[in-house]
Amino acid sequence: MSTKNTEGVCKETVYNRVFMAHSKNLFNFLYYKYGSLYSPEDKVQEAFVKLWENCSKVPEEKAKSYLFTIANNLTLNAYAHQKVVLKFQKTKPQNYTNESPEFVLEEQEYNARLQAAIAKLSEAQRSAFLLNRIEGKKHKEIAEMLGISKKAVEKRIYGALAKLKKEITELK
């Protein structure tokens, strides 16, 4: 399907294809890592603008890592290790018809505790962990996206899981 594109991504159809393929992933990644404070949707736009300005120099296969690097750096410029604000949408609907009110309440409390604990993870741990758990990405994929080794990804995700477990069970 993909023709080897040595002219970069300057053709409208190619550029559009790249946008549709990567914009949402990039948005989710920035959101997982930095939360909502630094307008991840605007950073996605800025990264794609930079891509357009350098369209002849970026081949299609390299576009994804180019975009991720630029967007990450753009956010880092505005961000200074401040507290992350994450507000996930209402979680997917549950089948609660047979459950007691106490059970539902406990589930909601657990959910809230988990979200708070996730927001407290380091950006590195959180982004790797959520890409793996929510997006279902393999360790190898995440390593490619973030430009780090597979071993580093494994350490981050395992570290995140261990930290979350500690946070949640401590509060019981």
Next chain:
Amino acid sequence: MEREQLITKWLDNELSEAELQEFKRLEDYEDFVRIAETTKQLVPPAYKATQEYERLQTSLDTKKKSGIIYLKPFLKVAAILILFAGIYYATTLSQQTVEVTTAIAQKEVVTLPDNSIVTINAMSDLYYDPATWDEFRAVTLDGEAYFQVAKGATFSVETSNGVISVLGTQFNVRNRDDKFEVYCYEGSVQVDTGEHTVILKPGDRFRESVKIASTNTSTALSQPSWIVNETSFEKTPLGEVLKEFERHYNVTVSLDKEVENLLFTGTFTHLDMEIALKSISLPFNLSHKKQGNKVTLSRD
């Protein structure tokens, strides 16, 4: 298999049947599964790719119209000429970033490219870059200003003590020396210092001076008093009150050390120095003496 290795393989969905059984026998198995299941149901905010693409096209069209992208070869030649012109402009006109500075007793009203209005109090500095305004609204403030922000993309005010971000609202930021204070008049305002993040609602004030941060709520006012040429204080050390006084009157004030930390609640006018001095000194039974442009306050 070693525990960490087993868990890592489970996270990557790479366990064989036998390994899966081993995993299930782990003591914390149920905890891990619950964390995984619950996390899986969290959904990030919706990203509407088609709409975002249209928005992107609009900004690119703007750039294309100014010919930046299609004129690249031509620009290489023009760039050399522009470089010299640029040096001249940078040293004389400085058009890139807009900087507004107020002097003693001066107030200035600035309208930003999106029609947000900033009223800047005396002895303050405001910087912003009009070029990036469409994508990114950010100003840098040193001093005090009252913001009335038009609705739009996140608007942020960067000060040496923290970053304030809003979506369209009215608030006052006071960043002087070591004192940092934000008061929300309308809408909601988020304040981030290195150590705290708070969200203010109308009537809330966030104050941080030398490491003590507090948020308190009072009856909502509609705008800061300095806009109508008065400054009001609530339990503020006298030393600070007089520092503010010096910003509105061209004098230096000296004060006995023992009264520096007395707390003042009240107002002084920016329009009459005598009356202003009386408002500050009378509550504490202090007398004031003026010699040229030096004022001394002391206990009788």
